[in-house]
Amino acid sequence: MTVATLDGRSVRVALLGCGTVGSEVTRMLIEEGDELAARIGAPVELAGIAVRRPDRHPEVPQHLLTADAGELVESDVDIVVELIGGIEPAKGWLLTALRKGKSVVTGNKALLSLHxxxxxxxxxxxxxxxxYEAAVAGAIPLLRPLRESLAGDRITRVMGIVNGTTNFILSAMDSTGVGYAETLDEATRLGYAEADPTADVDGYDAASKAAILASLAFHSxxxxxxxxxxxxxxxxxxxIAAARLLNRTVKLLAICERVTADDGTESVSARVHPVMIPRSHQLAGVNGAFNAVYVEADAAGELMFYGQGAGGAPTASAVLGDLVAAARNRVAGGHGPRESAHAALPMRPMGQTPTRYHISLDVADRPGVLAQVAQVFAAHGVSIAAVRQRDGMSMASLVIVTHLAADAALKSTVDEIGKLDVVREVVSVMRVEGEDS
Known part of the structure; x- marks a missing residue:
């Protein structure tokens, strides 16, 4: 089905939300209207802006403001830009717009990751x-390359730093040696972390973005x-100190993989968790609140996308890019790429996903300890890649790095090791990425 052409009239845009990003979108639409019209082939008219409290936005022309988002969506507009966030009422408004043939531009990762x-x-x-380019990694052009530029290739892996708050915290811990709680307080003071940082530090934000990335990359x-x-x-x-001793650093990564079983069947693994990566890896040098995503594809090889993953102006840049694309389609009477979910690959449970572990143990300082520990690994079919002693410490402190094994096997191995009489404490367990298996 095609969209009717505009017959020379302007492209009318409804904006839902006028916070940090929305105010930047408004400014750019007003200040760069002539340039946008030249790129689109028709003028862009901001028909209205729906906000909860119109009296609290003196920076916006008052005639554009309304508290009735539903009425604005139902009005004679061509494109609805949603920057409110959350599931409802945003979902209802966007479904209404789409069903009436109005194009939608949104940065709502929570909504997209579920619906x-x-x-x-x-x-x-x-x-x-x-x-929805703005839903993942702010200003970084990432979703369109996955959906369009690499549409003829076979993507095997997408791995990256997609949450600026957690990356700022981990980068600061690495550079200063300060603990998590103190660094989180500093991130909050500087405005990198919200007053309630749960969505960021507990991985919910990154998990939403991982779902979007996996859906696009693997057509599922x-x-x-x-x-x-x-x-x-x-x-x-x-x-952090243990990682540094091994010339590694710690990052919270979103990892989406196309996994091929021994019988040739394929599935999708999508996970978000902290990992140790070598300092030589491309993602190790991504510090502060920046984002970076590493893509592997059969023909294109290895690609990396890097830039500002949040903020008013950077995210508004992604929103305006989508708006221009949608408006051009309106002018031409066509539409952009549709959803590609033809592969419909099943999800692989985390327990079956191949991972590697870095395990730090405090053990009894007597002969035969390593043999007992190694026996547990062997019993669970987990191969040890390396056993290290930290510099300046006795053999009572062991660091073990495994080869690839099913995550469930690694977990059960660690559980059993913790019950050995010769193991005083399992000090830390962390997955390892970015090295040969």
């Missing part, structure tokens, strides 16, 4: 566009509920 299929089906039924519908999630609250200064 992208329903939104895509509504867009398909009416021929409207659904764009993946929801946030299917993404394995662990946060960074348990990371200690000693974990």
């Amino acid at each position: 992208a299929a329903e939104l895509s089906e509504a867009a398909d039924s009416s021929g409207a566009d659904l764009y 519908r993946v929801t946030a509920a299917e993404v394995h999630r662990e946060g960074i609250a348990g990371i200690s200064a000693s974990d």
Whole structure:
């Protein structure tokens, strides 16, 4: 189904929300209207802005403001830009817009990670566009390359830093040696962390983004509920120090993989958790609140996308890019790419996903300890890649790095090791990425 052309009139845009990002979108639409019109082929008219309290936005032309988002969506507009966030009432408004043939631009990662299929089906039924570049990694052009530029390739892995708050915290812990709680306080003071940082530090934000990335990369519908999630609250200064001794650093990564079993069947693994990566890895040098995503594809090889992953102006840049694309389609009477979920690959449970572990143990200082520990690994079919002694310490402190094994086997191995009489404490357990298995 195609969208009717505009017959020379302007492209009318409704904006839902005027916070940090929305105010930047408003400014750019007003100040750069002539340039945007030249790029689109028709003028862009901001028809209205829905906000909760119109009297609290003196920076916006008052005639544009309304408290009735539903009425604005139902009005004679061509594109609805949603920057409110959350599931409801945003979902209802966007479904209404799409079903009426109005294109949607949104940065709502939580909504997309749970209801992208329903939104895509509504867009398909009416021929409207659904764009959401701003939902992952702010200003970084990432989703469009996955959906369009690499559409003819076979993507095998997408791995990256997609949450600026956690990356700022872990980077600061690495550079200063300060603990998690103190660094979180500093991140809050500087405005990198919200007053309630749960969505960031517990991995919910990154899991939503991982679901979107996996869905696009592997042509399969993946929801946030299917993404394995662990946060960074348990990371200690000693974990950071242990990584440094091994020339590694700790990052919270979203890892989405196409996994091929021995019988040739394929599945999707999507997970978010802290990992140790070598300092030589491309993602190790991504510090502060920046984002970076590393993509591996059969023909294209290794690609990396890097830049500002949040903030008003950077995110508004992504929103305006989508708005221009949707408006161009309106002018031409066509539409953009549709949802691609034809592969419909099943999700692989985290327990079956191949991972590697870095395990730090305090053990009794007597002969035969390593043999007992190694016997437990062997009993669970987990191969040891390296056993190290920390510099300046006795053999009572062991660091073991494993080869790839099913995550469930690694977990059960660690559980049994912790019960050995010769093991005083399992000091830390962390997954390892970015090295040969």
